[in-house]
Amino acid sequence: MRNTLFTALLALVFGFLGAASWSLTGLADNRTRAYLLDNPEILRDVAQALSEQEARERLSAIGDELFEPFPGVVLGNPQGSKVMIEFTDYNCPYCEASLADVQRLVAEDPELKVVMREWPIFEGSEGAARMALAAGMQGKYREFHEAMFQFGPTTPEAVEAAAQSIGLDMDRARDDAASEAVSLELVRNLSLARSLGFGGTPAFVAGDFPVEGAVGYDRLKELIDNADS
Template identity: 65%
Template sequence: MSSETPADAPRTLTSTLLTALLALVFGFLGAAVWSYSGLADNRTRSFLLDNPDMLPQMAQAYEEQEAGKRLAQMGDAVFDPFPGVVLGNPNGKRVLVEFTDYNCPYCEASLKDVNRLVAEDPDLKVVIREWPIFEGSDVASRMALAAGLQGKYRAFHDAMFATNDVAAAAKAAGLDMARAERDAVSEAVSTEIARNLDHARALGFTGTPAWIAGKKPFGGAVGYEKLKAALTAASEAG
């Protein structure tokens, strides 16, 4: 059994991608440099050592390209929200999907970016996929989905990140607790959590937050500007 934590997984994948990209770069770029400039592989190495930021950028671009291919094969199920688990306009034509975990500090940091996007765009629909990958997150995710069934997801979602306390967030959201406790352990909620895990694995996501803007999947706390740009590009692409 692997001892790798959710935080370790992205580093492991990135390391693997960087190794593969190094091989490709030295193979193809080295050949190109030799052919067109008459230079040997040591010049290629020098170029890469002088521009090390190229490799992480290439790894990220490759990872996002592969995720996009997998998304194209999945159909539209990942865009269909669990009842009530939507931020912004439930009927909005511009769609952002977020995979999130309440014990993920990067998800908490991204909350302000998502709320800003929602405030700026009345036609934005944010589909939240509860993906409890950290220890202790399952209870919070289940209560969040139960809140969605009562039409109070946004209130619980914001309160949970603010308090990191399920009971306090449920109280702040004004949940009917008897109903919420039943719904939290229901088959529908269990199925949703399992489905979100399947979606995340299918897309190659290794941690939270992870996103889909239009038809482009990508991971990480990328910030407001990248999220905005991805949504704009998706709208322009139709």
């Protein structure tokens, strides 16, 4: 398997360099192989480029559906010209760690629209995700999103306390959280995440580039700026 991957990367390297006429068998045995082994960053760069290309192809196949938010479930400017997607889970410590980065990006750029995708993959997260979508339907998604992280693990009591703390109409919120519309949104988000090849939260999309993990403010800003260029 390792030799197969090496040969495939060799093909990509020399395909990019315009040396397709060279013998792959020869490449595996001569000075070129030694050179690449001595300079593994070339293979890493090609592997990364291939991964990024595949991610962009998956993103292109999804189309505009990814960028259509559930009613009210947006951070920043709902009409903003710059768009970033975030898949999140309230029991995910890396999502909580990324909260300040996203808040900073929104505060610094009045044109930034962050479409939030509730993706409850941790045990006990679904109730909080449902209430977050219900809060969006009352125009208070941001408030609930921030409060839920402050209230800690997503016990039913914590979810209720977070919702009450931001002044939700609780009877309506409970009904909305249990609604078919919210159920369908959670299924849609799961499908979108899988289509993009995401394996966990947080996960982001800016422009034509998906990225997974708590990558930090600088990386997210770079993605947004590149998408705008």
